[in-house]
Amino acid sequence: MGQNAMRPELGVSVDKGALHVISLVSVGAHPTSGRPRRAEQDARAVELGLHLAGDNLHVLHAGDAEEPALRGYLGMGVDELHVLAQPPGADALPGLADYIRESGVQLVLTGSQAETGEGSGMLPYLLAEKLGWPLVVGLAEVESMSNGSVQVLQALPRGQRRRLKVRLPFLATVDNAAPKPRQSAYGPAQRGLLDVEEIEVVIDDVFIGAALTPAKPRPKRLKVIKAKSGADRMKAATAKASGGGGQVLKGVTPEEGAAAILKLLVEEGVVR
Amino acid sequence: MSDIIRRDPRTEWIARNRLHPLHAAMQPAQTSWMGPNGVLRKNVHGIGFIGPNGIKRIDRSGAQQGGAIKRSVAVDVQLPLHRIATPAFYIAVVPDMVGGRLSRHDRDLLGLAHGLAGNEGAVLAVIFGEHKETAFDTAGVDRLLILEGSGFSGYSPEQRVQGLRAVDNQFDPHHWLLPDSRNGGGELGRRFAASLGERPSTRVWQVAGEQCIGRAGAGAEDLSRPVSRLILAQAECAEPVSETRHEAQAVELSTAVPRSLSRIEDLGAVAVDPALIPMSEAEFIFSGGNGVKDWSLFHRTAVALGATEGASRVAVDDGFMTRDRQVGASGTWVTARVYVAVGISGAIQHLQGIGACDKVVAINLDPTCDMIKRADLSVIGESSAILEALVEAVETYRNGAKRDAA
The missing domain is CATH 3.40.50.620 (HUPs)
Known part of the structure; x- marks a missing residue:
C-alpha cells in the first residue's frame, strides 16, 4: 500500500539536466569532537540536488574558502564548488541573494539549520522573503515535474508525509527525512575545483554581541505535588496512571462497540 | 453540595428515638456479628467516616450515630x-x-x-x-x-x-x-x-x-x-x-485578514506504510495482548485502520509478535496520540509505557482490569467479534467517503 508512496524510484519523472539547482552548503561540526566536517543536512541537500540535476548541480558556500572540510562536498561527485569569500561573523544573506538572483536558477536547496554559529535556521526563510520565492520546509522527495510546477513530498513529524504542489522557482529546506548522503571520496575531493569569488562584506553586529558558551545540561523537570494534606501526598505518590474515568460500554453489541471506537478514531483524525 | 462533614442533629435524634418511624433506617451499619461457626466477624470498613482531609475517623465516644452516609472525598478545587x-x-x-x-x-x-x-x-x-x-x-x-x-x-x-x-x-x-x-x-x-x-x-x-x-x-x-x-x-x-x-x-479581529494567493498547494496527506514508522514515534498504535485469539484478524484490522502494530509482553513471549513491537517499560515507551489496546489487561509496566498517550481505547472482556481504568473509551466484550465489526465499519466508512467525493 504505502510502500510505493514512500519509496518511488527516484528521478522517474524528473528529467535530469532540465532543472537548474543550487545546493547551499556550510561547514559543520562533529557532534562529539566538534571537528569541522561536511554538515549532515547540507550533504543531504547536495545528494538530493545530484538526484535532481545530475551534473547541472551548482554547490555554493559563503564563508572561508580555505576550510578543508568544504572538500567533503567535492568528494560526493561535484566537479566544482563556488565560494563567496567572507570572513567569519559576516552576514551571508545579501551575497547569497544577489548570487542566486543573477544565476537564473530554478530550485535552491538548503539544510534546515547550521551546525555551527547561531544555527537559528532563519537563512532559508530570509532568503525566500528577499527573493520573493515560495519556500517548502522539510522536502523529502520530488515526485514529478510538469509545466513549471513541481509535486513534492514534505516530511512531517511521526514519519508522515504531505504532498504539495509548487511552481518554479522555489526554495526548499531538507532535514533528516531526505535521502541519505553518499560517502565522500578522498581522491575527487582533492581534485575538485574551488571557484572563489570576493563579495562585499556585511558584518552581522547583533550576533557578535551575543555570547556562545558550552551548552549547559538542562535541569530535569521536577514533579511537584501541591497537596495540602499527607493523605493527598500519599495518594499522589502511589496512584496509578489513570485517564480519569473514561466511558465504558458494557453489554453492547459488537457493532455498537465498533461504531463507538470508529467515531473516536475519526474524531481524532487517525482514520482517514 | 460541599463535602465538608457536618453533624446532622436531626438524624442523630431520630437514631436515638426508637419510636420514630425512620428509626431503623438511621441505625449505623452493623460492624460486628456472630458468624455461622461461632466466630465473631467484624466489618472494619463499615466503621467510622471519612473526614474532610480524606482521612478515616473513628469516633468511639458513642456520639457518632445516624446513617452511615458515603461521602466522596474528591474535592473539585476551584482555582482563583x-x-x-x-x-x-x-x-x-x-x-x-x-x-x-x-x-x-x-x-x-x-x-x-x-x-x-x-x-x-x-x-x-x-x-x-x-x-x-x-x-x-x-x-x-x-x-x-x-x-x-x-x-x-x-x-x-x-x-x-x-x-x-x-x-x-x-x-x-x-x-x-x-x-x-x-x-x-x-x-x-x-x-x-x-x-x-x-x-x-x-x-x-x-x-x-x-x-x-x-x-x-x-x-x-x-x-x-x-x-x-x-x-x-x-x-x-x-x-x-x-x-x-x-x-x-x-x-475578534476588527479587520478582515487579506487573502493572499497561496503559492504552495496542499494536495493532502500521503498514505505511509505504518510498519515503516518507528514505534516510539508512531501516531496511532493498535496493540494486542493475551486476550487476542485470532492474530490474523488482528493484523487485518491493523491494516484496515492504517495503524502501527504493537503488543504487550505476553503476546511477544508467546511468539505472536516480534520483540521490537513490545510496548511497555522493558519494550518501547510510545508517544502515540491514539492507542488502541485489544485484550491487554494493563500491567503497570505496560501502563508506564503508554503514559504519554493522549487517547486510549480498550477492548477487553474483564470490566475491572487496570487498562479500563486508564482508557478514555472501553468496550467490554469478546475481541474477535468487535474486531470483525470494526473492520466492517471502517470499510463502510471509507466507501461512504469515496461515494461522497465522487
Missing part, C-alpha cells in the same frame, strides 16, 4: 480567577494545537507567557480554525482569538502569516511566543519573523529577566542574549500555569 480587565499590553502565543488540543509544549509556552505578562498584561492565544480544547482557562489564556476561514485550513503557512500580521497590527503584542517544534510552530514562527523583519530568539529554553538562553549550532552550545520580541521556545521552557484560572475571553 486571574482577571485582567483592561490589559496594559499583550503577550501573544500561537500554540501548535496538535490534534486540536493544547500539547504539553503549548502549555509550557503559556506558562512562560503568563510569567512575561505579570499582573498587568494579558496572554493572547491565537488559534487557527477548529479546536477541541476545553481547558483554555486553566492553561493560562486571558484572551482567545480564533481565526476562522477556509484560507486557514490545511497547510496554509502563507495565509497564517497574513493572519498573524493582522493580529500584530491590531494588538501590537510586547512579545510573540511560538513553540520551536516540528509540528508547525517552528516553521510558522520563522516565516512570521522573516515577514516582520524581526530577528527571533530561537530554540530558547530559559527566559530569566531581560536575558534568554537558547541552544545554538548543533545543540552543543548555548547562546545568551537579550529577550527579543519574537521568541521560539523549546519544550519545558517554563512551568505551565497551575495555580490560577483565567478568563479565556474571546476577542
Whole structure:
C-alpha cells in the first residue's frame, strides 16, 4: 500500500539536466569532537540536488574558502564548488541573494539549520522573503515535474508525509527525512575545483554581541505535588496512571462497540 | 453540595428515638456479628467516616450515630480567577494545537507567557480554525482569538502569516511566543519573523529577566542574549500555569485578514506504510495482548485502520509478535496520540509505557482490569467479534467517503 508512496524510484519523472539547482552548503561540526566536517543536512541537500540535476548541480558556500572540510562536498561527485569569500561573523544573506538572483536558477536547496554559529535556521526563510520565492520546509522527495510546477513530498513529524504542489522557482529546506548522503571520496575531493569569488562584506553586529558558551545540561523537570494534606501526598505518590474515568460500554453489541471506537478514531483524525 | 462533614442533629435524634418511624433506617451499619461457626466477624470498613482531609475517623465516644452516609472525598478545587480587565499590553502565543488540543509544549509556552505578562498584561492565544480544547482557562489564556476561514485550513503557512500580521497590527503584542517544534510552530514562527523583519530568539529554553538562553549550532552550545520580541521556545521552557484560572475571553479581529494567493498547494496527506514508522514515534498504535485469539484478524484490522502494530509482553513471549513491537517499560515507551489496546489487561509496566498517550481505547472482556481504568473509551466484550465489526465499519466508512467525493 504505502510502500510505493514512500519509496518511488527516484528521478522517474524528473528529467535530469532540465532543472537548474543550487545546493547551499556550510561547514559543520562533529557532534562529539566538534571537528569541522561536511554538515549532515547540507550533504543531504547536495545528494538530493545530484538526484535532481545530475551534473547541472551548482554547490555554493559563503564563508572561508580555505576550510578543508568544504572538500567533503567535492568528494560526493561535484566537479566544482563556488565560494563567496567572507570572513567569519559576516552576514551571508545579501551575497547569497544577489548570487542566486543573477544565476537564473530554478530550485535552491538548503539544510534546515547550521551546525555551527547561531544555527537559528532563519537563512532559508530570509532568503525566500528577499527573493520573493515560495519556500517548502522539510522536502523529502520530488515526485514529478510538469509545466513549471513541481509535486513534492514534505516530511512531517511521526514519519508522515504531505504532498504539495509548487511552481518554479522555489526554495526548499531538507532535514533528516531526505535521502541519505553518499560517502565522500578522498581522491575527487582533492581534485575538485574551488571557484572563489570576493563579495562585499556585511558584518552581522547583533550576533557578535551575543555570547556562545558550552551548552549547559538542562535541569530535569521536577514533579511537584501541591497537596495540602499527607493523605493527598500519599495518594499522589502511589496512584496509578489513570485517564480519569473514561466511558465504558458494557453489554453492547459488537457493532455498537465498533461504531463507538470508529467515531473516536475519526474524531481524532487517525482514520482517514 | 460541599463535602465538608457536618453533624446532622436531626438524624442523630431520630437514631436515638426508637419510636420514630425512620428509626431503623438511621441505625449505623452493623460492624460486628456472630458468624455461622461461632466466630465473631467484624466489618472494619463499615466503621467510622471519612473526614474532610480524606482521612478515616473513628469516633468511639458513642456520639457518632445516624446513617452511615458515603461521602466522596474528591474535592473539585476551584482555582482563583486571574482577571485582567483592561490589559496594559499583550503577550501573544500561537500554540501548535496538535490534534486540536493544547500539547504539553503549548502549555509550557503559556506558562512562560503568563510569567512575561505579570499582573498587568494579558496572554493572547491565537488559534487557527477548529479546536477541541476545553481547558483554555486553566492553561493560562486571558484572551482567545480564533481565526476562522477556509484560507486557514490545511497547510496554509502563507495565509497564517497574513493572519498573524493582522493580529500584530491590531494588538501590537510586547512579545510573540511560538513553540520551536516540528509540528508547525517552528516553521510558522520563522516565516512570521522573516515577514516582520524581526530577528527571533530561537530554540530558547530559559527566559530569566531581560536575558534568554537558547541552544545554538548543533545543540552543543548555548547562546545568551537579550529577550527579543519574537521568541521560539523549546519544550519545558517554563512551568505551565497551575495555580490560577483565567478568563479565556474571546476577542475578534476588527479587520478582515487579506487573502493572499497561496503559492504552495496542499494536495493532502500521503498514505505511509505504518510498519515503516518507528514505534516510539508512531501516531496511532493498535496493540494486542493475551486476550487476542485470532492474530490474523488482528493484523487485518491493523491494516484496515492504517495503524502501527504493537503488543504487550505476553503476546511477544508467546511468539505472536516480534520483540521490537513490545510496548511497555522493558519494550518501547510510545508517544502515540491514539492507542488502541485489544485484550491487554494493563500491567503497570505496560501502563508506564503508554503514559504519554493522549487517547486510549480498550477492548477487553474483564470490566475491572487496570487498562479500563486508564482508557478514555472501553468496550467490554469478546475481541474477535468487535474486531470483525470494526473492520466492517471502517470499510463502510471509507466507501461512504469515496461515494461522497465522487
